[in-house]
Amino acid sequence: MLEAAEENDDDQYLHIDDYSSLFYEMHGRKFSDLNRSYMLPVDKDEFQRFELVNRLVKSILNGSLFCGPVKKNLQFGPYRRVLDIGTGTGLWAMELCDLMPWVRVTGVDTVAIQPIEVPPRCRFEIWDVNNPDYSYDNGHFDFIHARYIQEGITDFPKLLGQIGRLLRPGGIVLLIEPDLCQFADGKPESEYTDDTGPRGWFTLWETYRNCLTLLEIDVTVPRRFRELLEDTLVFEDIHVHEGIIPIGFYPADESELSVGQLQWMAHELFLPGLKPMFLHFGVPDVDRIIKDAQRDLYSGDFQLSGRLHIAYATRREDEPV
Numbered sequence: 001m002l003e004a005a006e007e008n009d010d011d012q013y014l015h016i017d018d019y020s021s022l023f024y025e026m027h028g029r030k031f032s033d034l035n036r037s038y039m040l041p042v043d044k045d046e047f048q049r050f051e052l053v054n055r056l057v058k059s060i061l062n063g064s065l066f067c068g069p070v071k072k073n074l075q076f077g078p079y080r081r082v083l084d085i086g087t088g089t090g091l092w093a094m095e096l097c098d099l100m101p102w103v104r105v106t107g108v109d110t111v112a113i114q115p116i117e118v119p120p121r122c123r124f125e126i127w128d129v130n131n132p133d134y135s136y137d138n139g140h141f142d143f144i145h146a147r148y149i150q151e152g153i154t155d156f157p158k159l160l161g162q163i164g165r166l167l168r169p170g171g172i173v174l175l176i177e178p179d180l181c182q183f184a185d186g187k188p189e190s191e192y193t194d195d196t197g198p199r200g201w202f203t204l205w206e207t208y209r210n211c212l213t214l215l216e217i218d219v220t221v222p223r224r225f226r227e228l229l230e231d232t233l234v235f236e237d238i239h240v241h242e243g244i245i246p247i248g249f250y251p252a253d254e255s256e257l258s259v260g261q262l263q264w265m266a267h268e269l270f271l272p273g274l275k276p277m278f279l280h281f282g283v284p285d286v287d288r289i290i291k292d293a294q295r296d297l298y299s300g301d302f303q304l305s306g307r308l309h310i311a312y313a314t315r316r317e318d319e320p321v
């Protein structure tokens, strides 16, 4: 019965038959064939994680889908155009369409994992943003949103240049990425010596960063949002924020507790999803690394936390598109 229900759940996504060529399988998980640099799975467990991330970030933004001057920017004029880069299952894009019936949202991803039935004014397209060939004219979009995509971007400065090209003067970009370094009891990994702290947790994250580096992903990007946006020379009014994301059930404050629970659940799904990547790179003792990290996650011996980096900026009016 359960199996049948799960089958049906899967059917609502586009990937089943028609788009099977966009995927490859590795160690029992599905991956994007179009962007082989992105080595996190794109399958049912991972969709659940996207759902948790969507709730988590909204919680951090006090229930909103965005922050900064986005609402004001999208308010005037009908048919404002929004681009959601690395849209995943399209949750954010569809919610924005529901929230603002006057905007048109295009979600792009390298995999067709979005639902078949989508709200009017919402569309999904296949595009690997590492490849700059994109058919939209300069200045086409009013707002560009990119959330939790860093692991699939081989040249983030180039992507920001592309975003600058696609935004109209006065348009807004919003970037949201988690830091890939972790904290325990409020202290960063770097402040713990070899045999102290949650070793299992830290070892897993170090291994993850090493694998991403081998994939030519720059793991320092979220911390450098301001500098990277400034370097493009086409953005102004750059705002960057860093928020603490508790992981687990320890926060006393109700809304922090809710974020902590969501992040804990998201990580529970995330850890086994790293196994194929680690095996691919020949990391020894992969099962033990994941198990030790799970032990630290479940034990509550340390108050684990991460950091979320949020940046928004306005496309300058005085720089030609």
Ligand SMILES: C[S@@+](CC[C@H](N)C(=O)[O-])C[C@H]1O[C@@H](n2cnc3c(N)ncnc32)[C@H](O)[C@@H]1O
Pocket (backbone or CB within 6 Å): 032, 035, 038, 042, 050, 051, 053, 054, 085, 086, 087, 088, 089, 091, 092, 108, 109, 110, 111, 127, 128, 129, 130, 146, 147, 148, 149, 151, 152, 153
């Ligand atoms: C962790 S999910 C996040 C989904 C969504 N942005 C969210 O916040 O819920 C990352 C998504 O980015 C997509 N992605 C990664 N690299 C990409 C690239 N180069 N071009 C387009 N999409 C990419 C992945 O396929 C995946 O669906």
